[in-house]
Amino acid sequence: MMFSTHLACGLMSAVFFSQYLDIKSKAVFFAVVLISSILPDVDMYNSKIGKKIKPLSFFLNIFFGHRKIFHSLLFAFIVCFLISFFNMEIGLAFFIGYASHLLIDSLTPGGTMPLYPLSKRKIKGFIDTYSFSDYALFVLFMILFIYLLL
Ligand SMILES: [Zn+2]
Secondary structure, eight states: OOHHHHHHHHHHHHHHHHTTSOOSOHHHHHHHHHHHHHGGGGGOTTSHHHHHTHHHHHHHHHHHTTTTGGGOHHHHHHHHHHHHHHOHHHHHHHHHHHHHHHHHHTTSTTOBOTTTTTOOOOBOOSOOTTSHHHHHHHHHHHHHHHHHHO
16 A cells, blocks of 8 residues: 555554544554554665664665564554553553554565464555555545544
8 A cells, every 4th residue: 555545544543543432642542553554664674764874774675574463463463462561551542553554564465464473364456555545545545534524
């Protein structure tokens, strides 16, 4: 999925969940959801976030591969659990953003392996990155985001 589609999905998810959760700091909650909605692509050095930290991203790609551990829901659960020891709200925000990324990456032909490294079973779809459907999803998420704000 495009960077902007991930951000739009993160934005929509942040607004959606902020309505149902008792959040102390909405600014921190939104920032963490948005950052974690693009964070999984840190395993790809030519992604928008990967380009910002190219040496680290290059290293992560060589050692862990793209769409493996950093695109695992299991990994997201563990990190969320660890963060929650210190701050439950940030842990939850991290999981919401990260899971939103994994969910829509699962709609692409490349798919994701939600239980990696325990299982290499893939969930995949048919929406190519930069395709019309990708742009349509971006527009849909933005419409839902605005709708949820109203
Ligand atoms: Zn991704």
